[in-house]
Amino acid sequence: MVPNKRLADKVSIVTGAASGIGRATALLFAGQGSKVAVADxxxxxxxxxxxxxGAHDSAxxxxxxxxxxxxWTNCIETVVARWGRLDVLxxxxxxxxxxxVETTSLEEWRRVHAVNLDGVFLGTRAGIRAMRGRGGCIINIASLSGIEVFPGAAAYASSKAAVIQFSKVAAAECAHSANGVRITVIAPGGVKTPMWKTTRLWQDFADGGExxxxxxxxxxxxxxxxxxIAECVLETC
Ligand SMILES: NC(=O)c1ccc[n+]([C@@H]2O[C@H](COP(=O)([O-])OP(=O)(O)OC[C@H]3O[C@@H](n4cnc5c(N)ncnc54)[C@H](O)[C@@H]3O)[C@@H](O)[C@H]2O)c1
Incomplete structure (x- = not known):
């Protein structure tokens, strides 16, 4: 069990925080004393x-x-104007x-990569710029499907594999430049969220469904x- 108020006086942004893992993370962070931007x-x-x-002015x-x-520019400016800095993204x-693959449209391929990969790149870059000098940590959520093979989700798997490698390079750059920013990537297995419920991912991969x-x-x-997964995110802060 995580000790209480581990993020006291910290300022955090959690993206995708309206649902699922992001929502659970934002609520945990708020409970641990962080000011949290619920970004979605x-x-x-x-x-x-x-x-x-719940708590006044904490979210x-x-x-x-x-x-x-x-x-992203608007999000960072809003958070810094409200709470003065950014510690965790x-x-x-x-x-x-x-x-x-055979039936994936180019439009769909690009949409998945725009959110899952471009989104992590833009966020990581914005986070490094906001935290440079003061320090902080950035946690990127990839997926086990970026490592293992799940037939039927090539665009998703491709974007998540790229997030893993992107995060390793960004982490090495931050370590090398000693800018105080720590970057971590987490690749969860299956998680019981609306994403899992509303897609038919990997339905043919094993008897018994997803x-x-x-x-x-x-x-x-x-x-x-x-x-x-939210507790795992907190552990890496
Ligand atoms: N559910 C799983 O089994 C599982 C497993 C491994 C990794 N993940 C990853 O965890 C993360 C969270 O997924 P989840 O399962 O909680 O899904 P979810 O569908 O419950 O939540 C995803 C959130 O992202 C938001 N979102 C979508 N596009 C956005 C955009 N362009 N800008 C801002 N917000 C946007 C949605 O509105 C939603 O609130 C995702 O990156 C997902 O790939 C999920």
Whole structure:
């Protein structure tokens, strides 16, 4: 169990925080004493997460499209204007599609990479710029599908494999330049979120459906709750 108020006086941004892993992370961070920007394209969901976070002035809904450069500028400026700095950035926003290579359109391929990969690049760059000198940490959420082979999700897997390698290079650059910014990448197995429920990812991979597929490929034979991944994110801060 994580000790209380581990993020006291910290300022965080969690992207994709209107739902699933991002939402669980934002709520955990707020409970651990952080000021949290709940950043998402889903403004209704972000506002609901802020209400759930509860404590006065500890959470703020920010409309963010992670694939748009100008949206990142607005998000960072909003957070710094409100709370004076940025200490922790969790790049969690993501989308999944479940189509075989043969029937994946170029438009769909680009949309998945725009959110999952461009979004992590733009966020990491904005985070490094905001944290340079003061220090901080950036946690990028990839996926086990960026490592293992799940037939039927090539665009998603490609974007997540790229996030893993991108994050390693960015981490090495930060370590080399001693700018005080630490970058981590987490690649969860299957997690019980709306993303998992609304897509038909990997349905043919194992008898018993997606849960069986995830359990089969997960090194610990697990199918996770979003709160478990949120605790893992907190541990890396
Ligand atoms: N659910 C899983 O099994 C699983 C496993 C491994 C990794 N992941 C990764 O975890 C992250 C969170 O996924 P989740 O399962 O919580 O999904 P989710 O669908 O519950 O949440 C994703 C959130 O991202 C937001 N989002 C989508 N496009 C956006 C954009 N352009 N800008 C800002 N926000 C945007 C959505 O509005 C949503 O709130 C994703 O990166 C996903 O790929 C999920």
């Amino acid at each position: 394209v889903d403004e209704v969901g972000a506002a609901a997460a802020v209400r759930e976070a 703020l809904a920010v409309r963010l499209d992670v694939s748009a450069e100008s949206s 969790v790049n969690c926003a993501g989308v999944a599609v479940a189509t075989p 849960e069986a597929a995830w359990r089969k490929l997960d090194p610990q034979n697990c199918f996770y709750e979003p709160e478990e």
